[in-house]
Amino acid sequence: MTTNPSTPDRAVKPVHRRRLPGIAGILATGLFLVLALLNLIPLVWGVLTSLKAEADLFKFPPVIFGFQPTLANYERVIESGFLQNMQVTVLYCVGTVVAALTLALPAAYAFDRFEFPFRKTLLLLVVASIPLSLGAAALLIPNYIYFTRLGLTNNWFTLPLIYTAHQLPMAIWIIKGTLEGIPRELDEAAVADGASHFDVLRLVILPLSRSALGAAGVMAFVGSWNEFVASTVMVDNPALRPVQPAIYNFIGYFGREWGPLTASATMAIIPILIIFILLGRLIVSGLTKGSVKG
């Protein structure tokens, strides 16, 4: 919904293309460095801490690079079962991405191409649910008591089900936005050739909406990987516990031992960073097209 008529960045605004001269250039570089420092320091400092032995941690002034790196903190975190937490989270996230896209594509297709009763109302509900599904605290308690009542907590499907519902509205919205740009003549030609609606969806729409599916998928993966509140409340079996609540539990367990704490944080960031480096563009486009989640 935020505007951008998807003109590729490099095609626009030759006016602003001029290089910044002299002082302005230095200022810009300075600003850039400050920004990079502010955004990266907590991360880099966390990673460095995770590689330190306990003795190096309490040194004053703090040692930045001059220490003997050790993997002891990682070993302790892994001994506490963090690899299982990561494994389970990967399964949850992959399940969520598959489920969310499988449900969202036909829904987006129907919203864009068909007339049916309550179409407008339902679409409105979808749009309203995009920001609502981040209402972590507000929805948490009703969600918890309802799921407890139905006996749906503490199961292997509990969290992927909840994540899917959280990610679905935005996925539908992102995909629908792209479908609007696919000419209806393509469907009509296919139908004239005897294709069913499902064939059109599978053979015409699906291949043309790959970039939207990618953006929605990446958003769903990152969103689920990072989810904390439902993950904490809805399962208490350690075998089903994903990374975010596991890290939170470590805070109680390791207390002021920042070595293992930062090691677990680093491990939790790695998959997200890999996705970010490979698919950063999709994240930006997903955010722009889906336009939600602060």
Place this chain on the structure above:
Amino acid sequence: MHSRLTGVSYVLPAFAVLTLVLFSPVFYGLWFSLFRIQYGAPTDFIGLGNFARLFEDPALGGTLRRTLVFTSFSVAITIVIALALSVWIHKLPPKRGFVVQMIVIIPWIISTVVATLLFRWVFVNDIGLAISLARAAGFGEIHLLNDPNSAMALLISVSVWKRIGYAVIIILAGLKSIPDDYEEAASLDGATAWQVFRMITLPLLKTPLLLVTIVLTLSNINTVETPLVLTGGGPGSATRILPIEVFDRAFVTYDLGSATALALVMFFGNVLLVLGYVRLAKWKA
């Protein structure tokens, strides 16, 4: 007729999931909140008793006030910084602009738990990096997490740090959609850069800015993780904001009745914001 049925059948599975997880709990919660809750189960019907008990709590006023302070400062600071950054990034050559954009968005892609944990490690009493730097710079011993005001300021900083990237992306998309000619024409007519920004760019950014404001307000008002991990609501109750209040009532003091009542009050607050959001979204749809 055939296509009507197809349409319904294509949206049905998605709505089944949304109904189960998002919609029905609200109605169940409304019903549940009208009962006395013992051991997690509804017993006697007490009407609005849970709500009454909630509003009789003298501590709630303070919690509301702190939530307001936290949310308004977080949102306002995020938007001002993000707006300045977006205008700057927009003027950069595309390649460099993209790199800056990527760096700005890093805190946003990291989970709130991890981001807050790493932030806390930088500011933790005694051995935090920031504390050591302050000591080295001659500020003496400062314990930001021990003082009510600075703890709140830190809480706001984490929130701003975490969410600027999101705001930048949305505002930047808005900037890109403004045709070049507008600003060009104005500068040819002799308008200063500030006048162009104030009279042309800013009004044209109204929709993305409102959208960002609503989404940021929603996410700040509902954030359990940030105060939970950074301060646990402390020192004292200096950073105890609504989401923590709900979380505590439900899972620490096990008062599910008033927790549900409070969650529902918050939910309807959220709905009001969402209505504003939908209006803006529809404007684009």
